[in-house]
Amino acid sequence: MAGLEIPTWDPETALLIGTILLEAIVLYVGYGGLERLFGPYLMKVLVGGDVDAR
Template identity: 50%
Template structure:
């Protein structure tokens, strides 16, 4: 588990680092869900086309 007290003792730099980590995690979650939805919608069609079916 991450100790947030370490971030608060660093001042503004710690808050910036925490915000950056949060932004990266949020972006990763959005991409994960987005790519999953695209794969669900188009995956089978792409596979069939690549196989020449």
């Protein structure tokens, strides 16, 4: 866990953490889009009809 240790600049590690950050944002947006597109169809397959989950 992070404490008061002062990190030094390391471009390779920054790229690594940046990649994880980017992946997280892409997944959030991507899965959100997929849910809107295929959500109703998936509900039909799983439940056998359109159900309002909320």
